[in-house]
Amino acid sequence: MEYTLSEEEQSCPECGSKMHLIGYDERREIDIIPASVKVVVHAQGIYGCRRCEKENTHVLVKKAEVPAPVIKGGAASASSIAHIMTQKYMQGVPVIPPGALVHQRGNKA
DSSP: OEEOOOTGGGBOTTTOOBEEEEEEEEEEEEEEETTEEEEEEEEEEEEEEHHHHHTTSOOOEEEOOOOOOSSTTOOBOHHHHHHHHIIIIITOOOOOOHHHHHHHTTOOO
8 A cells, every 4th residue: 555645745845846756664564354364565655855955955854644553563454453352352262473374374574
């Protein structure tokens, strides 16, 4: 999933020029759909102003908004947490760490 700034938000607040995409901050989380597991990559667009860079003025960097993870710094999505809680507390299944589950099924987190 990619999160980017709208055209209006790509305007440099320092000089008014259009900002360009510098790169992305990525966060990976494990998403469990019953009988399947997938890794969802959240790519957060990072923008900078070329004009400010060339003129060596204050270089401002903006990032697109991205939804916060359910657990800060964690890779678990809401659906994977719900799945694990259901398995453990309603069905009495021993907890397998989600990372191990991903590797068992041949995916890379």
